[in-house]
Amino acid sequence: MTAPGANPLKGIRVVDLSKILAGPYVTMSLADLGADVVKVEHPDGGDPTRRWGPPFNGPDAAYYLAANRNKRSVTLDLKSAEGQEAAYRLIAEADVVVENFRPGSTLQEAFRYDRLSAAYPRLVVLHISAFGETGPLRSEPGYDMVAQAAAGLMSLTGEPDGPPVKAGYAMGDLGAALFGTIGIVSALVERARTGVGQYLTTSLYESQLALHVNWATSYFTTGEAPHRLGSGHPSLVPYQAYPASDGHFVIAVGNDALWRRLCDLIGRPDLAADPRFHTNRDRVTHRAELNSELEKTLRDDTVEHWCDALRAGGIPVTPIRGLDEVYGSEQTAALGMVQTVEHPVVGPLEQVGFPVSFKGVRPTPRSAPPTLGQHNHEVLSALGYGDEDIRRLTAHRPQRDR
Structure with missing residues (x-):
């Protein structure tokens, strides 16, 4: 049984227009905390991580299953006028929108914050990019490893006499996700005080700089670029x-x-x-x-x-x-970090739980990562669409560049 304190964001509505990992991890974290999250995906294949395998578990890759629980999936072609209209109907009822549209793309233009905030002044919008809102790299595309390389993490990872190595975790994506989540929760607190929403931006690049912490301050102190130390610490031995x-x-x-x-x-x-x-x-x-x-x-x-x-x-x-x-250890079991949720295709599905407890209670998964378009009728009918409109809006069609 979930204690009341384990769902602090209950009643908050989120529209997730993002894909891959950083944005979906933000929205999964919000969903874990009780928010109602609708994940908008293209009818042709949906979030690319559904196909990032093997391994697969049921119709989707394990990668997708890692970052999308507690959400409802709706398929819309956001490049079409009809898809944008449906998305705007969703946003009209939302508190938060998360997107990672490519800078300068038609989709970023269609969902510009000034346009959204004019219609919905209480809306909180988070935009996640690879390199940030300004600067010469603003329009550069980038996945996690590109950010790790460009922002210095790979220069710090690996053995001193070996090649640069990326971190085992997707630290660019996950760092941006964690800072983005902090930003959203902070903006919701501010909105409770002022009644006004906020436009938030973060990037994989910025998050890596923020996580340099002591590496950066040591560089500022000495002016010398640090070098890889394997598993060693720059300031402590042994x-x-x-x-x-x-x-x-x-x-x-x-x-x-x-x-x-x-x-x-x-x-x-x-x-x-x-x-x-x-x-x-x-x-x-x-x-x-x-x-x-x-x-x-x-x-x-x-x-x-x-x-x-x-x-x-x-x-x-x-x-x-x-x-x-790790996952067979008594410590992991004692903490209750592995939770099981029922998937509509594969049955019981193990998930790593949210790492914060509320009065000793960890948020419990409410639903499995959704199959593609699983909630089309449920969500779109609530927006006033009839059956024929829903079939037309969600019909499979070739995906164009987002």
Whole structure:
């Protein structure tokens, strides 16, 4: 049973005109928090991520299923006058619109904020782009990896002597999604105070710059471009993955007291006494020498041995787990982060839950990611369309550039 506090956005209506990951993740987050989200898709195939597989589960790719639960799907050709009219009817009843139309496209023109706000002054609109609203890259297209490369993340990821590597997660898309969600919720709070909506913009590029955090401030301080450190930390040592005899594990030492305790636990008090390694500042300066000494010692025993010994001594430590271990772990189960929802085609469908609880209660999925056009009749009939109009509006037709 879902507690009242687990649906704080109940009553908020959202029209999702976005596709791929950043926009859909925003709208799924809003839906997880109780908002009513209508996802508008082209009749010819819908959101491209429906086909981003294998793997597939039922008619859709697992990628699509990851970011679209708790929504209703309606198919409209937004390039057509009739499709735009239907979308405007949806928007007339909405509190929020999320879109990622290509800058300068006919669709961005058709759904310009000044036009929407003139008709619906309480509306909150979020526009997500690759590179932002202004600047020489404004009109450039871009997927997540392009943003990771252009905004510096790939220059910071990978081993020092290896090639640049993208982050395992889609950090460009997901960073923009999280900042976009914060922006929408903030705009709704402001609207409650002023009665006026807001136009919000964010981009994959901007979100990556915001997430540089200490990397950026270190660059501002020194004027020197940072380099890849593998799993290492630019400001703390030891704070990375280390090799044991049968694999790798992570040690995270955040202060000098933990450092001295670590040296005792691994039988290397000589390292704590070495003036090169007394303080964190010293250890960062002599990173390579220290890591060489630690690796020689830690290779002598197993991951399990070191994790048990260091954990018992209060050192932050963990094996490096695969997703099979993560989703089979007691910790994940205790948190209730894996939830099941009934899909109309595939049956029970596992989903990763929303990572915030309200008074100890996590929002519960209300519905599975919708099949393409699953809610056409339900949504469009409520807007005053008859059966024949609905068939005409949602008919399959070749998709044109959005």
